[in-house]
Amino acid sequence: MLDKFDKRDLAPLFRARLGEAMAGKKVSQAALARECGVDRSTISALLQPGTRLPNAGLAAGCARALGISADWLLGLTGRPEPIADLLAASLTLTEAPRALIDEQIFGWHREAAGYKIRHVPATLPDMLKTRAMVEWEYALQLGRTAEQAIGAFEDRLAWMRGAGSNYEIALPMHELTAFTTATGYYERLSADIRREQLHHLIGLCDQLYPSLRVCLFDARRVFSAPVTVFGPLLAVVYLGHHYMAFRDTVRIEVISGHFDLLVREAEVGARDMVAHLQGLIERVS
Numbered sequence: 001m002l003d004k005f006d007k008r009d010l011a012p013l014f015r016a017r018l019g020e021a022m023a024g025k026k027v028s029q030a031a032l033a034r035e036c037g038v039d040r041s042t043i044s045a046l047l048q049p050g051t052r053l054p055n056a057g058l059a060a061g062c063a064r065a066l067g068i069s070a071d072w073l074l075g076l077t078g079r080p081e082p083i084a085d086l087l088a089a090s091l092t093l094t095e096a097p098r099a100l101i102d103e104q105i106f107g108w109h110r111e112a113a114g115y116k117i118r119h120v121p122a123t124l125p126d127m128l129k130t131r132a133m134v135e136w137e138y139a140l141q142l143g144r145t146a147e148q149a150i151g152a153f154e155d156r157l158a159w160m161r162g163a164g165s166n167y168e169i170a171l172p173m174h175e176l177t178a179f180t181t182a183t184g185y186y187e188r189l190s191a192d193i194r195r196e197q198l199h200h201l202i203g204l205c206d207q208l209y210p211s212l213r214v215c216l217f218d219a220r221r222v223f224s225a226p227v228t229v230f231g232p233l234l235a236v237v238y239l240g241h242h243y244m245a246f247r248d249t250v251r252i253e254v255i256s257g258h259f260d261l262l263v264r265e266a267e268v269g270a271r272d273m274v275a276h277l278q279g280l281i282e283r284v285s
Contacts, residue, residue, distance in 0.1 A: 010075040011053050017073050019047055021066045035065035094243045098141040104243065106156055108230050113163040115231025118259045120170050122226040122238055124179060127157050127167070128214075130200045132193045166211050168270075170262040172219040180280045194284050202277045205270075213270035217262045229256050 022032060029047070033040040036058060045051055046062075053059070053074065063070035071077040094104050109117070119125060124133070134150055178184040179194060186194075205214055217224070226238035235255040237244045246252060268276045 011051060012049075013075040014053055014059075014073055015047055015049070015051065017075075018062060021068050021073070025066050027066060032062065032065055036061035092245045092247075094245060096238060096241055096243045098138075108228075108234065108236065108245075109160050109163070109165070112230035112233050113165055115233065116166045116168060117231065118168045118170075118229040118256070120224045120227050120259070120262065123175065123185060124171075124197070125169050125214075126153075127160060128169075128201055128204055130193070130197050133197045136189060136193060161208075166213075168213045168259075168263070169215075170224065170259065170266065171214065171216050172224070173216045173267055174219055176216065176280060180283050191284050195281060198277055198281050198284070202274050205273045205277065209270065214273050215263055215266035215270050216268040216273070216276070217265055218267045222261060222265045224258065224262055227255060227259070229259055 021027075022029075027035075029043045030040050033043045036043070038058065038061075042058070043062075046054055046058075054062075059073055060070045063073050069077060096102070096104075123137070126134075129137070131150060131154075134153065138149070179186045179189075180198070182189045182191070182194065201214075204212060227236065228238075229235045229252065232249075232252060234245050234247045235252045236246075237255075246255070
């Protein structure tokens with residue numbers, strides 16, 4: 001329920017915000033009056049102490065002329081941008097090239113340095129892959145030579161691991177099963193690469209815990225699209241050819257809540273991950 005308020009308490013705030021917006025946009029009283037279709041004296045009166053709030057039509061006219069939110073002028077919101085601008089800024093659609101930690105993803109990691117980063121990957125997490133695994137998976141997409149691309153990839157991984165961020169990763173159990181048995185997406189992946197990758201995961205999960213936490217959820221009970229939550233800053237859903245990035249608090253909290261559910265429903269928790277991986281190595285053939 002909204003708190004009750006006295007309109008007289010909002011009048012000083014309206015005057016201050018109107019003056020601030022006019023100064024910021026470099027709009028004179030005469031120019032604003034023309035845009036609103038009123039006399040200059042009407043605008044002058046709005047800026048004088050003791051003046052009451054204007055009617056809705058005049059408030060909306062001032063906001064429209066200044067390119068700001070009428071709700072902000074009236075003290076109903078803390079953001080001056082019009083609602084259309086806020087919505088446009090809260091959701092962006094960015095191309096997602098098939099590349100090793102592309103520029104956009106790396107930029108988001110740098111922006112969120114020091115925060116907890118929560119991730120549901122599309123396959124195994126790139127930052128946890130061995131060089132051999134990367135070469136097998138990305139061979140067809142590498143625009144530069146494989147050596148140059150993988151070298152840049154490893155440099156970025158080193159930066160990410162030293163950035164002070166905590167990483168929490170949730171994987172569907174069937175992804176690791178398919179990897180271990182070389183089925184589905186991982187068909188024809190050699191046993192040597194799979195064993196090396198599993199040993200690599202064991203080492204990372206053992207050495208980096210609790211700054212790296214990996215858990216496994218059963219997709220038959222709870223499903224997730226590939227998604228990454230960069231602290232309180234943004235949440236990104238991976239669509240394949242594009243990333244859908246949300247920056248508004250409500251959507252970030254909703255997607256964070258979805259990740260919390262994956263962790264709560266995990267079949268294998270972060271503490272048990274090493275033992276689970278060791279059991280998978282025995283299944284590699």
